[in-house]
Amino acid sequence: MLSEEQLFHFKTFGFLVMREVFTSHELHTLNTEFEARLESAYTHMPFDGTKRHWAPMLGVDTPFYSGLLEDPRFSEPAEQFYGEDVFGIICDANRYVGDTRWHPDTISHHQYGVKFAFYLEPVGAETGALRVLPGSHHQPYHDELRQAREEERLELAQMPAYVCESEPGDVVAFDLRLWHASLGGADDRRMCTLVYYNYPKNPDEETVTREQALSNASTFERFGLPPQPKYPATWIANSTNHPKRAKWIETMKELEFIR
Numbered sequence: 115m116l117s118e119e120q121l122f123h124f125k126t127f128g129f130l131v132m133r134e135v136f137t138s139h140e141l142h143t144l145n146t147e148f149e150a151r152l153e154s155a156y157t158h159m160p161f162d163g164t165k166r167h168w169a170p171m172l173g174v175d176t177p178f179y180s181g182l183l184e185d186p187r188f189s190e191p192a193e194q195f196y197g198e199d200v201f202g203i204i205c206d207a208n209r210y211v212g213d214t215r216w217h218p219d220t221i222s223h224h225q226y227g228v229k230f231a232f233y234l235e236p237v238g239a240e241t242g243a244l245r246v247l248p249g250s251h252h253q254p255y256h257d258e259l260r261q262a263r264e265e266e267r268l269e270l271a272q273m274p275a276y277v278c279e280s281e282p283g284d285v286v287a288f289d290l291r292l293w294h295a296s297l298g299g300a301d302d303r304r305m306c307t308l309v310y311y312n313y314p315k316n317p318d319e320e321t322v323t324r325e326q327a328l329s330n331a332s333t334f335e336r337f338g339l340p341p342q343p344k345y346p347a348t349w350i351a352n353s354t355n356h357p358k359r360a361k362w363i364e365t366m367k368e369l370e371f372i373r
């Protein structure tokens with residue numbers, strides 16, 4: 115559970131750096147499953163350092179990753195941020211190439227949640243660490259930045275950002291509405307995420323959450339992955355009868371993340 119101080123930091127600034135969350139044994143497992151999964155997902159297009167690779171990590175071939183959404187180190191803070199009806203949406207892995215431009219991770223300020231991001235190598239200010247614009251999950255700052263992006267005024271290195279330097283084992287939690295970017299990363303920057311969505315609290319939030327579900331559905335195509343179910347049958351089967359996962363699956367069916 116997070117302290118009041120940590121919650122205040124997250125709510126006010128939109129992010130929180132959590133140190134030494136994973137043990138070295140867990141890091142070994144994270145690296146091993148990452149390597150095998152990213153290679154097998156892209157046999158049709160092996161990584162050559164020119165194009166980002168992305169893969170969901172919810173299948174039987176990544177048993178440690180596929181149970182992480184239920185891990186209380188993440189699910190409990192997610193509930194502290196957005197309430198007990200928050201739902202786990204994805205665990206994924208990425209091989210990033212180059213810089214990442216300023217963006218939030220949601221289509222609208224009315225659709226939100228938390229992303230827990232962890233890098234498998236050390237990352238610093240000039241080597242691909244996540245940089246964030248503190249407070250940019252709040253209005254009107256959030257939408258002012260959308261306008262500035264339209265006008266091409268969001269210069270990558272010049273924005274007054276906080277850089278979340280991290281070592282393997284550290285985790286950066288951030289509100290999906292927070293504007294973020296990265297600069298100077300190596301051409302195979304390994305980063306994984308766990309994402310939880312807020313359960314919509316009013317009709318506006320429900321409308322955009324359903325729109326977000328439609329937008330998420332094209333992710334496989336965007337990364338050049340062959341057509342496949344959005345969620346593995348084994349994850350949906352929930353053979354360990356995890357109560358949180360069972361509840362999330364119901365919510366995801368209701369909101370059409372799972373069709």
Ligand SMILES: O=C(O)CCC(=O)C(=O)O
Binds near residue numbers: 213214
């Ligand atoms: O590490 C990066 O380059 C950016 C990560 C990011 O944009 C994200 O996880 O949403």
